[in-house]
Amino acid sequence: MTASRRRLRRTTDRYQWEKDRALLPEDERRRAGAAERDTGLPREELEFSTEFGSAPADAELARWFGVPEGTRMLCRSYRTWARGESAPLSLVRSWLVYDMVAANPALLSPENEPWPGGTPHQLSTIGIEIDRVVDEVTVRLPRSEETEILDVAVGVPVLVLRKTSIDTMGRVVEVAECVLPGDRAEIVSTTRLAPWPKRCR
Helix, strand or coil, rough: CCCCEEEEEEECCHHHHHHHHHHCHHHCCCCCCCCHHHHHCHHHEEEEEEEEEEEEHHHHHHHCCCCCCCEEEEEEEEEECCCCCCCCCEEEEEEEHHHCCCCCCHHHHHCCCCCCCCCHHHCCCCCEEEEEEEEEEEEEECCCHHHHCCCCCCCCCCEEEEEEEECCCCEEEEEEEEEEEEECCCCCCCCCCCCCCHCCC
């Protein structure tokens, strides 16, 4: 395993950054995305791999989305590498309701990835605005295939972040699971607090 690897630093304020970028012109959105922000690397130093497929929602997915079991889902898998490194920085799987995103056929093709502006802009093309994002982080030992793909040493845990995106109508519009190698990733959470009323100061 390589002694020194690019680290990934994922912060929660990225979500407002991504949402704001969804409103920018395409040429500005193409300049940098979330992967560049998380790694500090320019796009030309990153490599991307994407796979798309569809499958019926199992009981767990159906519960997350509040849809009937068996609902057709769009399943997307992403890997991002720092150029010259053998292991990806993370493994990401994303699920969306297929019939919802099919309103824009361009969203169904992996050939359009990496999409300028990411998922917030993709959803904006079908009239969806993300209102809030819920992150749930757990730690576990990697599965055998994750150990091999991420090239983590025996005994090194992975961070598993489940991101749930909820739109302004209260619907779950995307669930994504991001698996990060525990020895070269960190998750930073920032909570902004409302100021006290002036009379309390």
